[in-house]
Amino acid sequence: xxxxxxxxxxxxxxxxxxxxxxxxxxxxxxxxxxxxxxxxxxxxxxxxxxxxxxxxxxxxxxxxxxxxxxxxxxxxxxxxxxxxxxxxxxxxxxxxxxxxxxxxxxxxxxxxxxxxxxxxxxxxxxxxxxxxxxxxxxxxxxxxxxxxxxxxxxxxxxxxxxxxxxxxxxxxxxxxxxxxxxxxxxxxxxxxxxxxxxxxxxxxxxxxxxxxxxxxxxxxxxxxxxxxxxxxxxxxxxxxxxxxxxxxxxxxxxxxxxxxxxxxxxxxxxxxxxxxxxxxxxxxxxxxxxxxxxxxxxxxxxxxxxxxxx
Ligand code: 13P
Ligand code: SF4
Numbered sequence: 001x002x003x004x005x006x007x008x009x010x011x012x013x014x015x016x017x018x019x020x021x022x023x024x025x026x027x028x029x030x031x032x033x034x035x036x037x038x039x040x041x042x043x044x045x046x047x048x049x050x051x052x053x054x055x056x057x058x059x060x061x062x063x064x065x066x067x068x069x070x071x072x073x074x075x076x077x078x079x080x081x082x083x084x085x086x087x088x089x090x091x092x093x094x095x096x097x098x099x100x101x102x103x104x105x106x107x108x109x110x111x112x113x114x115x116x117x118x119x120x121x122x123x124x125x126x127x128x129x130x131x132x133x134x135x136x137x138x139x140x141x142x143x144x145x146x147x148x149x150x151x152x153x154x155x156x157x158x159x160x161x162x163x164x165x166x167x168x169x170x171x172x173x174x175x176x177x178x179x180x181x182x183x184x185x186x187x188x189x190x191x192x193x194x195x196x197x198x199x200x201x202x203x204x205x206x207x208x209x210x211x212x213x214x215x216x217x218x219x220x221x222x223x224x225x226x227x228x229x230x231x232x233x234x235x236x237x238x239x240x241x242x243x244x245x246x247x248x249x250x251x252x253x254x255x256x257x258x259x260x261x262x263x264x265x266x267x268x269x270x271x272x273x274x275x276x277x278x279x280x281x282x283x284x285x286x287x288x289x290x291x292x293x294x295x296x297x298x299x300x301x302x303x304x305x306x307x308x309x310x
Pocket of ligand 1: 043044045046118132133134177204206219220221222
């Protein structure tokens with residue numbers, strides 16, 4: 001049997017099981033095309049969290065990295081939340097441990113601790129606020145503090161300081177996403193602009209300052225998609241993980257969208273496959289289990305933060 005036929009069979013089995021189990025598949029925009037196509041919803045981290053809250057389902061399958069699966073479970077303590085590959089972590093989230101946060105609290109007392117959603121649950125439980133790339137600037141400007149602690153992405157911290165005029169202490173000082181830090185560099189930008197000199201440059205705030213400064217737009221993955229739609233230009237280079245290009249081309253076929261670097265791939269995001277989703281639905285595992293007390297605390301912080309940045 002051809003591979004194409006195999007894929008069709010897998011998709012049909014996923015669709016059938018999805019109905020039987022009353023399951024909802026949430027996917028991030030960096031997922032493989034075939035995973036985005038089978039998902040019930042594709043979005044950025046904030047939209048995934050909001051959708052997880054609304055999903056009318058018994059089972060939620062998260063096609064993304066493990067902190068995203070944790071968020072879905074935190075927001076849905078009474079649903080079964082499945083992560084088809086628990087080894088799909090986020091190297092950026094690995095930068096911030098609870099002990100680093102505790103130490104920062106005693107070194108910088110009276111500053112709020114704002115954590116990026118790209119953190120694990122034990123760190124999140126120590127936060128005052130939890131934000132995403134699209135909501136961080138809004139939250140920081142709303143707070144009555146001139147100095148805040150933000151982690152773990154140093155580039156997002158720098159971007160928010162620039163936008164809000166506040167002092168943002170990056171925690172740790174060197175936290176970064178390897179995909180955005182090393183694969184969306186000034187070198188890649190110059191190289192792609194030499195090939196496509198008329199393209200507009202859209203970048204994620206996890207990219208370094210020297211790249212951001214040369215961009216025409218900075219925003220979360222969903223904000224970048226919106227920019228492709230509303231900017232009165234035809235040609236774009238997306239300075240982020242390459243998966244977003246598939247989504248942009250699908251949504252806006254009349255525009256010419258290319259990756260700023262086609263090799264900017266988050267190997268963790270790409271660990272989720274159709275076959276793993278099918279297995280997960282068949283076996284109803286691997287389940288995301290979080291201690292109820294911790295998840296109650298984090299849910300409260302997340303909901304308050306979401307409310308403040310609505
Ligand atoms: P978004 O919230 O913009 O989707 O970003 C998530 C992420 O992991 C970026 O690398
Ligand atoms: Fe984490 Fe970077 Fe992958 Fe996003 S792209 S999930 S920040 S490693």
